[in-house]
Amino acid sequence: MIKFLLENINIKDENLIEKAFKGVIKEKEEKIAGYYDLPFTSKELLRDINFDANEIVVIGIGGSSLGTKAIYSMFKDKFKIKKMHFLENPDPIVLSRKLQNIKRDSLFFLVSKSGKTIETISIFKKVVEYFGFDFKRDKNLIVITDKNSPLEKFAKYYDLKFFNVPSNVGGRFSVLSAVGIVPLSVAGVDVSEILSGAREMIDGFFARKEDHILKKAVFLYENREKYNVNVLFSYGDFFEDFNKWFVQLWGESLGKKRDEERVGLTPVSLIGSIDQHSFLQLIMEGKKDKTVTFLKVDNFGVNLKIPDILLPYLEDTDFVNGTYLAELINKECDATYEALKQQKVPVDMIEMKELTYENVGKLIIYFELLTSLVGVLLGINTYNQPGVEVGKKILRSKY
Incomplete structure (x- = not known):
């Protein structure tokens, strides 16, 4: 099970929802x-x-x-x-x-x-x-x-x-x-379970049961000048390579020239709670040009408890004694989410009950659909990468 929660994300033109939806239907039906x-x-x-x-x-x-x-x-x-x-x-x-x-x-x-x-x-x-x-x-x-x-x-x-x-x-x-x-x-x-989750998500989307994806895509498009940096803040080290996949998907798909205009939304990958001690300061008090998507797992499946050990001079940390590390990292996620919401930063939360093959299949399709929807609204070819090809040609000339 995955829950999707949108905060501080409101859209102005409801007609763009239908435009984006029809755009991906066209891509699907015409095998684009x-x-x-x-x-x-x-x-x-x-x-x-x-x-x-x-x-x-x-x-x-x-x-x-x-x-x-x-x-x-x-x-x-x-x-x-x-x-x-x-x-x-x-x-x-x-x-x-x-x-x-x-x-x-x-x-x-x-x-x-x-x-x-x-x-x-x-x-x-x-x-x-x-x-x-x-x-x-x-x-x-x-x-x-x-x-x-x-x-x-x-x-x-x-x-x-x-x-x-x-x-x-x-x-x-x-x-x-x-x-x-x-x-x-x-x-x-178990790739069959991954595919099963992906099927459920894509069927639900085209049956209009996952319109939160459409709403988010429209918000990102309407606010592309103000919020042109999109942060994926994933809580768990096991998400690090998934974040890298997201960065390629988002950056290579949406960073394009449309005639002479350069368009695109810049992806940033963060891992919680590590990056709370670095990049978070920039989001909290720096330029308000970022949206933040939080990704968390409720049940890590490992019950590692913080020992109830009292150490001299370290009493300020004792309030978490006896609780689980999974609880700590998730409460840090929730606290950061609330802090950014208070600062009126556009945030949304993707919350998995547990890390399962089926849920990951859904997650993959979610981000692929979101990328395609934003590409439709930007009026670009989401699926080519002409900028990358330029560098390849230059490389050949150097040999």
């Missing part, structure tokens, strides 16, 4: 964006997942790894899941250390939608050299890519198992495609 269908179609992938491995390695960057890593990070300490390694950045120090900790008989997933992502293929070449792979003999490599991409051709050449990403599903919207579903399933994640 294929992620709307993934909660239903991706269950077919489960029939083809019959691999076994002690550990899993994902070689990919951005949308090819962030969503998968986000789900893994949320559940790796909660359930019995096989260890996953993520090779993302061509940082030679970190990559050297990670390679030393990877077993050769791990199942490797090479993930690139285009099939020619320079960081991914470069890291893959290093993996091949490090482990001495012979593709005619070694079959512990699975490819996930676009149909007819160079990477698919590579996989066919060596008779390697491969999965395709639907052509109308961009990387940052692809976590519920083979990109996330296949490696996570092999790791032992």
Whole structure:
């Protein structure tokens, strides 16, 4: 169960709700964006997942790894899941250390939608050299890519198992495609429950049972000049990689040129209660240009109690003695929420009763729908990334 609470969020033009809703219906019906269908179609992938491995390695960057890593990070300490390694950045120090900790008989997933992502293929070449792979003999490599991409051709050449990403599903919207579903399933994640939660959320949205998403999207659009920074304040370390997924989804989708005008809403990722001791001061008393979304879990599933220990000179902290750490972090979340509300900062709360696969499926679709709705209202192409492509072209010219 997830509850959505909006505070200090009022809209002026109710007609924009219908405009946004009709916009995403058009995207869905005309297949402009294929992620709307993934909660239903991706269950077919489960029939083809019959691999076994002690550990899993994902070689990919951005949308090819962030969503998968986000789900893994949320559940790796909660359930019995096989260890996953993520090779993302061509940082030679970190990559050297990670390679030393990877077993050769791990199942490797090479993930690139285009099939020619320079960081991914470069890291893959290093993996091949490090482990001495012979593709005619070694079959512990699975490819996930676009149909007819160079990477698919590579996989066919060596008779390697491969999965395709639907052509109308961009990387940052692809976590519920083979990109996330296949490696996570092999790791032992109950992806069927994730898809079930995603289906429930998307069905509810199109049945107009989740209009809070529409209201929030319209508010963000109407107030885009005043509140152009959107903060996701998630309470729990296990949300850190999910926050990174949100930053890519929001920033790469909405930061665009519309003719000569530059539009977009800047995403900021915070983890509570850590960032209460840093960035919160800026939100409380700095420029009022931010909205804040709080994300919390009521039941952490771990009953770790603060000992009733009295220490000399530290009496001011004794008021929490005997209570649970989960209670402390959630009350800190509630207190920060109330403090910002008093300052008239637009805030909303996403509250999960507990961290479940189904709830995370709902959460993923929630943020994807919100992104698409704001994109419709901004009048941009939510699903391209021309700014990123410029840097790629410049990189080639430097070699």
